[in-house]
Amino acid sequence: MRSLRHTIADDLRSQITTGELTAGTRLPSEPQLATHYKVSTPTLRNALALLQAEGLIEKIHGKGNFVRHPLRRLTYTGGRLTPDGDLHVTIRTTNLRARGHLIPLLKVPSRALLTEFFCVTHQGESPHSLARIYVPRDLAPAELHWHRSGVSQSRDRVSARLPTPEEASTLRISSALAVLSITRVSTDNTGRVVEAALLVLPSDRTDALFDTHHVTNEKGQEG
Amino acid sequence: MRSLRHTIADDLRSQITTGELTAGTRLPSEPQLATHYKVSTPTLRNALALLQAEGLIEKIHGKGNFVRHPLRRLTYTGGRLTPDGDLHVTIRTTNLRARGHLIPLLKVPSRALLTEFFCVTHQGESPHSLARIYVPRDLAPAELHWHRSGVSQSRDRVSARLPTPEEASTLRISSALAVLSITRVSTDNTGRVVEAALLVLPSDRTDALFDTHHVTNEKGQEG
DNA sequence: GAGTGGTCTAGACCACGAG
DNA sequence: TCGTGGTCTAGACCACTCA
Numbered sequence: 001m002r003s004l005r006h007t008i009a010d011d012l013r014s015q016i017t018t019g020e021l022t023a024g025t026r027l028p029s030e031p032q033l034a035t036h037y038k039v040s041t042p043t044l045r046n047a048l049a050l051l052q053a054e055g056l057i058e059k060i061h062g063k064g065n066f067v068r069h070p071l072r073r074l075t076y077t078g079g080r081l082t083p084d085g086d087l088h089v090t091i092r093t094t095n096l097r098a099r100g101h102l103i104p105l106l107k108v109p110s111r112a113l114l115t116e117f118f119c120v121t122h123q124g125e126s127p128h129s130l131a132r133i134y135v136p137r138d139l140a141p142a143e144l145h146w147h148r149s150g151v152s153q154s155r156d157r158v159s160a161r162l163p164t165p166e167e168a169s170t171l172r173i174s175s176a177l178a179v180l181s182i183t184r185v186s187t188d189n190t191g192r193v194v195e196a197a198l199l200v201l202p203s204d205r206t207d208a209l210f211d212t213h214h215v216t217n218e219k220g221q222e223g
Numbered sequence: 224m225r226s227l228r229h230t231i232a233d234d235l236r237s238q239i240t241t242g243e244l245t246a247g248t249r250l251p252s253e254p255q256l257a258t259h260y261k262v263s264t265p266t267l268r269n270a271l272a273l274l275q276a277e278g279l280i281e282k283i284h285g286k287g288n289f290v291r292h293p294l295r296r297l298t299y300t301g302g303r304l305t306p307d308g309d310l311h312v313t314i315r316t317t318n319l320r321a322r323g324h325l326i327p328l329l330k331v332p333s334r335a336l337l338t339e340f341f342c343v344t345h346q347g348e349s350p351h352s353l354a355r356i357y358v359p360r361d362l363a364p365a366e367l368h369w370h371r372s373g374v375s376q377s378r379d380r381v382s383a384r385l386p387t388p389e390e391a392s393t394l395r396i397s398s399a400l401a402v403l404s405i406t407r408v409s410t411d412n413t414g415r416v417v418e419a420a421l422l423v424l425p426s427d428r429t430d431a432l433f434d435t436h437h438v439t440n441e442k443g444q445e446g
Numbered sequence: 447g448a449g450t451g452g453t454c455t456a457g458a459c460c461a462c463g464a465g
Numbered sequence: 466t467c468g469t470g471g472t473c474t475a476g477a478c479c480a481c482t483c484a
């Protein structure tokens with residue numbers, strides 16, 4: 001026997017995925033839905049929490065619950081988001097000094113001069129992803145370019161976690177919706193770190209792609 | 224003002240991380256904790272749900288709530304988990320025919336002969352990760368080797384999601400704890416798919432590492 | 447001020463695990 | 466059988482949004 005909240009979530013989910021409830025639509029209020037499904041409001045709210053964690057609805061305090069726009073799934077590959085047709089990025093530039101985890105990440109001394117680019121990517125009207133990009137001040141371009149010159153190697157560390165409250169509100173996602181957290185460190189051919197990027201990508205709208213070329217010898221061992 | 228459940232979760236979290244509550248310990252029962260914190264049982268359970276989603280505790284129906292063993296964080300890199308010192312893997316081998324999403328994934332005709340290796344990795348006593356590895360029958364080894372010969376290229380598609388109920392129970396994690404889901408497709412130098420691996424890695428115990436080497440010409444454009 | 451979602455209470459009843 | 470966690474009820478009260 002499936003629990004009440006799952007039964008309700010299943011019903012609403014099918015209405016959303018079949019298009020019976022279209023994107024942007026406001027759902028009936030929680031008391032109304034509770035009456036309709038003949039459950040108490042906590043139970044109904046539990047059902048909505050399931051849909052929220054799946055990224056299907058967006059809860060806005062004082063306004064209502066809304067069907068989320070099903071944005072096209074983007075791919076993070078080669079350090080960029082693709083396809084990037086209708087993406088626009090807003091960037092805030094800040095000068096600061098190295099501290100905390102930035103010191104080992106960029107392999108710079110404490111209080112070294114850095115430039116931070118704080119980027120928010122929008123897909124249409126909706127915020128899609130966040131990036132904090134750190135560059136040593138002497139290498140920092142006046143404007144951030146996605147194609148950085150002088151990079152010979154990059155390392156991407158990928159993990160999944162729940163968003164911080166700030167990330168959740170900036171991206172307008174549930175704090176129960178996991179994000180891909182990618183730390184990308186790029187070095188030049190001398191081994192100097194020329195850029196560190198901290199990326200936050202909502203799990204329902206992005207996946208990451210990595211290609212590896214293998215070199216094998218006659219014995220089938222990696223070289 | 225921080226909500227009650229967050230305050231309680233913060234208190235229990237600090238007790239766990241400082242070692243005041245050691246791994247494997249059973250927490251007091253939920254009614255006892257509710258009395259201690261002077262809250263109702265639903266509120267106390269909400270607090271525990273936060274810790275569960277962080278992977279700090281494990282709830283076992285009919286037995287109690289237990290502090291989870293803080294396993295060393297493993298890294299998935301080059302298609303393998305490292306360090307693999309105390310990992311052991313149990314494998315179940317099944318013969319089957321291609322259907323559904325396996326057909327485009329392995330680029331084989333419908334009902335093509337395949338071998339599935341269903342792997343569960345254990346770190347000490349605790350299950351760590353799951354893998355479903357598919358190989359065309361004519362290439363399938365009698366025993367699965369982590370070093371596959373004849374692979375010239377691999378592509379890893381990484382996403383984050385909540386585990387299925389089966390995955391959550393096999394890995395003994397909360398269904399609210401996100402997992403890294405990696406689909407790794409390996410091809411030989413003719414372009415034939417020789418292996419497809421579907422990996423499920425708990426987000427609190429694993430991250431994934433990818434290195435990229437860039438080739439740049441004099442103009443700083445990628446080549 | 448009216449309507450919305452957010453949090454919390456104080457229970458009831460069911461399902462699971464172990465003796 | 467007993468103690469555990471799992472689900473649900475029927476409210477109360479607070480915080481936010483908008484007219």
